[in-house]
Amino acid sequence: MDIEEILSGLEGDERDLVAWLADMNEDDALALANRMLFEDTKDPLRVLELCRMAMDIVGKRFEEGEYFLPELVLAGEMLDQVGAIAKPLLADGEGGGAKKLGRVLVGTVHGDLHDIGKNIVSFMLDINGYEVRDIGIDVPVATFIDEVRSFKPDVVALSGFLTLAFDSMKETVEAFEREGLRSQFKIMVGGGQIDEAVRAYTGADAFGVNAVEAVNLCNRWLRVAA
Structure with missing residues (x-):
């Protein structure tokens, strides 16, 4: 996995969100995620996918010795906060009361x-x-x-x-x-x-x-x- 390859496929707010999450820019990242979800009505699933991309970068930096355990913990906390906002919005449109299939x-x-x-x-x-x-x-x-x-x-x-x-x-x-x-x-x-x-x-x-x-x-x- 190449970090630049991940970012190269993104533009605008999507690129900023992934980069800010991966760079531990907590305040800007969370503010942007809120705006994307509530003002721009971005698909919550897409926002969660962007979070996963950011974690890909964090994991790569950890393996290369650029990040350590504290960075992993902070990244997880930020992504959990975004997830807590996005998941209920996704559930509203997905019909969470379905019969259990397995x-x-x-x-x-x-x-x-x-x-x-x-x-x-x-x-x-x-x-x-x-x-x-x-x-x-x-x-x-x-x-x-x-x-x-x-x-x-x-x-x-x-x-x-x-x-x-x-x-x-x-x-x-x-x-x-x-x-x-x-x-x-x-x-x-x-x-x-x-x-x-x-x-x-x-x-x-x-x-x-x-x-x-x-x-x-x-x-x-x-x-x-x-």
Whole structure:
């Protein structure tokens, strides 16, 4: 992932929002997000996608040693604030009272503290009719095993933004195999730098590039009519 490549596809307020969030410019970023949502009536899902792009940049800077844990925490706090504003607006138009279509277990794998992408996926699955259990960030393999046994999901969604998360995802999938659980559900992986090569490495069934794709995968796997 290249930072300039992310920004090059954006213009105006969208570019400013991503850049300001990634640069920890909290006051300007939150003010702009509010204006985009309430004055410009920007699609809340698009604003959340811009937040995910900003976290991609933050994750890259963390891996390169430019950012450290305090920056990750601040970025998460800013993105949570934007999400808290945007999500209710999205729910108003998405019909959140849909019948539950299946169970999805969602968590960020151990060694990774990112949660904005996971939170967006959890929210989108919920308002599209799925029963979601979000077990948080930095989740150990043993916890995934326990949660699978108790929740009995149809789909397990493993999230991670840092490249070190790829090994954690692989380790988690292999643990499902060892415990004889792998055949009981589908596995999707998602995060800023995940592609088909990473999907194959981890042993997951599919990867999703955004929250809409995560919903589409669940719909396809569970044969939900469009």
